[in-house]
Structures are given as C-alpha cells and as structure tokens.
Amino acid sequence: AASSPSDRPLEYIRFPKGRALDRSTRRGAALLMKIADRGGLQLAQARSLELIHQADDHFDRIVDGCARAQREICFEMYQIRRDVIGRRVLSALASAAARGVNVRLLVDPVGSSKLADWMGLLRNSGVDTRWYRPWRPWNHPLRRTHRKLLIIDGSLASIGGINVAGEFSENLNGDRAWRDVGLWVRGPVTSVLRHQFEAAWIGDGGGPPGPSLEVDRGADGLVAVAGGRDGRHGHGAAYIALADSARSELLLATPYFIPDPQFRAALRSAASRGVRVVVVIPRPCDISWFKHAGRRFYGGLLDAGVEICERRDRMVHAKVGVVDGAVAAVGSVNLNRRSFHGNAETLLLSSQRNIVSQIRHLIAHEAGSAAEPLTRTRWSHHPDRRRLAELVAAPVCLVF
Numbered sequence: 001a002a003s004s005p006s007d008r009p010l011e012y013i014r015f016p017k018g019r020a021l022d023r024s025t026r027r028g029a030a031l032l033m034k035i036a037d038r039g040g041l042q043l044a045q046a047r048s049l050e051l052i053h054q055a056d057d058h059f060d061r062i063v064d065g066c067a068r069a070q071r072e073i074c075f076e077m078y079q080i081r082r083d084v085i086g087r088r089v090l091s092a093l094a095s096a097a098a099r100g101v102n103v104r105l106l107v108d109p110v111g112s113s114k115l116a117d118w119m120g121l122l123r124n125s126g127v128d129t130r131w132y133r134p135w136r137p138w139n140h141p142l143r144r145t146h147r148k149l150l151i152i153d154g155s156l157a158s159i160g161g162i163n164v165a166g167e168f169s170e171n172l173n174g175d176r177a178w179r180d181v182g183l184w185v186r187g188p189v190t191s192v193l194r195h196q197f198e199a200a201w202i203g204d205g206g207g208p209p210g211p212s213l214e215v216d217r218g219a220d221g222l223v224a225v226a227g228g229r230d231g232r233h234g235h236g237a238a239y240i241a242l243a244d245s246a247r248s249e250l251l252l253a254t255p256y257f258i259p260d261p262q263f264r265a266a267l268r269s270a271a272s273r274g275v276r277v278v279v280v281i282p283r284p285c286d287i288s289w290f291k292h293a294g295r296r297f298y299g300g301l302l303d304a305g306v307e308i309c310e311r312r313d314r315m316v317h318a319k320v321g322v323v324d325g326a327v328a329a330v331g332s333v334n335l336n337r338r339s340f341h342g343n344a345e346t347l348l349l350s351s352q353r354n355i356v357s358q359i360r361h362l363i364a365h366e367a368g369s370a371a372e373p374l375t376r377t378r379w380s381h382h383p384d385r386r387r388l389a390e391l392v393a394a395p396v397c398l399v400f
Contacts, residue, residue: 028326028351029222031245035327035349039241040234041224043215047187049223049350051330051358055168058160058182059085065152066092073103074151074197076132076344078144078332079111079163082118084172089164090122097126104128106201108145109135111163132200132344142399145200145344146332147231148182149193157190159183159346161255161319161332168317180317181362183330183348183355188213189223193346196231200344226333226347235333235347236340240266242323242349246275251363252321253280256287257294258336258400264297271305278307279335280366282316283384290336292389293396302376309371316366320359327351328359338400 036043052058066073066089073096080086097103105122107115109131119129132145150158160182162168170177185193191211215222226238243250243266250270257279259267271277279301285291298308321329331347333339350356367373379385 028353028356029217031324031326032222032224032349032351033217035238035241035245035323036224038244039226039238040228041226041238041349042192042213043217043222043224044189044192044213045187045215046185046189046221046223046350048185049352049355050184051355052182052184053358053362054170055162055177055180055182056171058158058162059089059164059169061182061184062089062150062158063092065150065156065158066096069096069101069152071102071153073101074149074194075104076106076145076147076149076197076200077112077164078108078146078148079165080107080115081163081165082114083166085166085169086164090118093127094122094125102128104130104201106130106132106145106197108132110144111146130201133203142338143232143342146339147200147344147346148332149197149346151190151194151197154194155186155190157185157193159185159193159331159348161317167315176314178315178317179366181320181330181359185223185348187221189225189348192225195229196227196344196346199230222351224349227345230344231346232342232344235345236260236263238329238347238349239263239321239333239335239340242321242327242329243267243270246270246277246323247273248275248324250275250277250321250323251360252278252335253316253318253363253366254335255282255285255315255317255319256290256334256336256400257281258290258397259297260337260340263335263340264301267301267306268304276307277305278309278363278367280309280311280316280363280371282314283310283312283372284315286315288389289393289396290400292386293393293400295385296390296394296397298374298379299376302374302379308374309367310374311366311371313370318362318366320362322356322360322363325360326356328356330359336400
C-alpha cells in the first residue's frame with residue numbers, strides 16, 4: 001500500500017520535471033484513448049480549451065458570450081439563484097432573445113426551485129424556458145440535470161461545476177467564496193455537448209442518435225466526453241477507467257464524496273498497485289448529510305493506502321481529477337452514485353498539457369496548508385468526527 005500522509009507530506013504533490021514531464025506529455029494522448037476505450041467515452045476534437053479559475057471571470061464570460069451570440073444560445077443549469085448573479089445572467093439571456101437570438105433555457109426544478117416566477121418573465125422576454133423532468137408521478141424524483149452547460153452558436157461551449165449563484169463569487173464573498181472552475185471549449189466537441197442538451201431538452205434522452213464524428217486520433221486537441229447520447233450514463237465507468245489506468249498517481253477533488261462499492265474498490269486497487277491516490281474534500285459542506293455519509297468510508301480507504309485531505313476553511317466545489325500527470329478530468333460529476341448513474345452530467349477528459357497542469361496545480365493547492373491530511377489513527381479519534389451522524393446518514397449512501 002502507499003505510504004501514509006504523515007510519511008509523505010502534501011508538498012510531495014509536485015510536477016514531474018525535465019524528461020519525466022516530456023514522457024508524461026507524450027503518453028497523454030495514448031492514455032486518454034485507453035481510458036476512453038475502457039470507459040466507453042466518445043472521442044472528439046477541440047480546437048481550444050480554456051480553464052477559468054475565478055467564478056466572477058466565468059460569469060463575465062457567460063454575459064459576454066450571450067452579448068456576442070448571433071444565432072443560438074443553449075443553456076442547461078442545475079441551479080440559478082434569485083440573487084445578483086442570477087439576475088445578471090438571466091438579463092443577458094433576455095437581451096439576446098430581444099435581439100432575435102434563439103435562446104433556450106433548461107433548468108432543474110430541484111436546484112432552481114425558487115425560480116418559478118422568473119421563468120414567466122423570461123418567457124415574456126422571448127426566452128424559451130423549460131423545467132428538466134418537472135414533478136410528475138411518472139418521473140423519477142432523483143434523476144436531475146446537474147449540468148452547468150452553455151453552448152453559443154454551436155461553436156463555443158462551457159462546462160464545469162459553477163452554478164449561477166452568488167456563493168461562488170469572490171467579489172461578493174472574498175476568501176469565503178466556493179472554489180470551482182469553468183472550462184470553455186471550441187471545436188467539433190461542441191456538437192457532442194449540444195446533442196446531449198437536445199436529448200435533455202426533449203426529455204429523458206429522447207431524440208435522434210448522437211453525432212458520429214470522424215476523429216483523428218493522432219491530431220492535437222483530442223478530448224473524450226462521457227455520458228453517452230443522452231449525457232446520463234457512463235460517468236461511473238469513466239471514473240473507474242481513470243482509476244484502473246493510473247500507474248503512478250491519481251489526484252481527485254470533489255465536494256460530495258460518497259463513493260459506491262465499485263469506485264471504492266477501484267481506489268483501493270489503485271493504491272495496492274503503488275499508485276498515490278489523493279482525494280481532496282471540503283470540511284465545510286452545505287449538505288451535512290452527504291458529509292457524514294461519505295465519512296463512513298474513510299477508514300477502509302485509509303487502511304488501503306488512499307490519502308484523504310479535508311480542506312478546513314472553505315467549500316471546494318470543483319469536480320476534477322488528474323491521472324499520472326497526463327490526463328485531466330473536469331465537469332459536473334460528483335463522486336457518488338447519483339452523479340455516476342442517474343443525473344444528466346458533463347464530463348470531459350483532456351491530455352492537453354496546459355489543462356492538465358492547471359488542474360493538477362488546483363488540486364495541489366486545495367491539498368496544501370489549508371487542508372488536513374488524515375491518517376487512520378488520527379481519524380479514529382478526530383475531534384470533528386460525529387459517529388452518530390455517520391450512522392444516521394448511512395441510508396444516504398444507498399441513494400446518493
């Protein structure tokens with residue numbers, strides 16, 4: 001098993017240098033294709049990828065993209081708050097619709113439950129609005145759209161974990177703002193994302209088959225997209241493929257860590273092969289049930305050599321990972337059963353060196369001085385542990 005965090009300080013999470021980095025870069029595309037084949041992901045080309053680290057910059061890009069849109073805006077969002085951020089983004093959508101742009105807005109009735117009266121105002125402004133799987137006796141109540149997906153004119157798309165909500169804004173909250181990233185992409189891959197939007201718009205994966213893209217596996221800009229034709233399947237297989245493919249290092253950050261048995265087994269297996277497995281989780285959590293339910297699994301994972309770090313001072317909402325310093329994953333997928341097997345989600349994998357480096361830096365930063373590395377002994381007697389809460393929250397693991 002891998003050494004414990006006390007033996008290997010978090011500063012160990014560093015970038016390979018010189019030839020090691022060159023080798024990592026060269027094998028990135030091959031590793032990406034291997035993971036895609038194992039996980040059943042769709043390969044596509046991206047002409048450009050840009051990672052946005054500050055939510056306020058991300059919101060600025062959304063508003064600017066809406067202002068520049070000429071034909072179409074497709075916006076699928078789990079949560080839009082009734083706050084200054086939500087008002088600003090929805091105003092940008094309404095302004096685009098007033099110019100004659102075809103604007104479609106798909107929101108989740110759970111995440112955006114307080115938006116009902118604003119939906120009517122948007123319709124009056126020309127925005128075509130829908131609820132994703134609205135409350136009906138025949139609709140599964142836990143199959144939500146958890147996406148944060150924007151597609152502009154079929155050529156520019158944004159994914160990630162940032163909701164349209166004030167808690168992500170550093171302008172509003174300073175160093176208490178939730179940490180997350182947005183990924184902006186251009187190129188043929190946007191047609192894959194747009195098709196997943198169409199499937200969600202029609203309802204529960206309906207609609208025509210997804211696009212069959214010609215992919216040059218030797219060209220630059222190769223990416224892999226999980227989710228299948230409807231964007232609601234295969235995310236668990238993708239993450240298991242990530243873990244199974246790791247040979248030296250698997251770094252993960254997630255806000256709601258409730259791994260199902262298959263993913264726990266994949267993490268333990270990776271650690272047993274000598275892979276350094278690090279999972280970064282926030283200690284402050286807006287859903288306490290999830291926090292305590294996930295903590296039930298800490299002991300077994302720590303025993304297997306998996307390193308768990310809890311950031312103590314702020315909410316880490318990013319859902320990202322890096323394998324062997326060569327392939328990065330970013331999207332809306334939490335490491336739990338509902339994201340893996342039920343929700344509509346976005347998950348994109350890239351071997352582009354710049355993206356891999358940035359996401360690896362992000363995880364290393366979140367696992368830095370503000371985080372506490374846990375050991376089995378320390379966790380058994382940890383002052384923040386609530387064993388009764390873990391027991392009471394146990395049923396959450398069966399659903400989420």
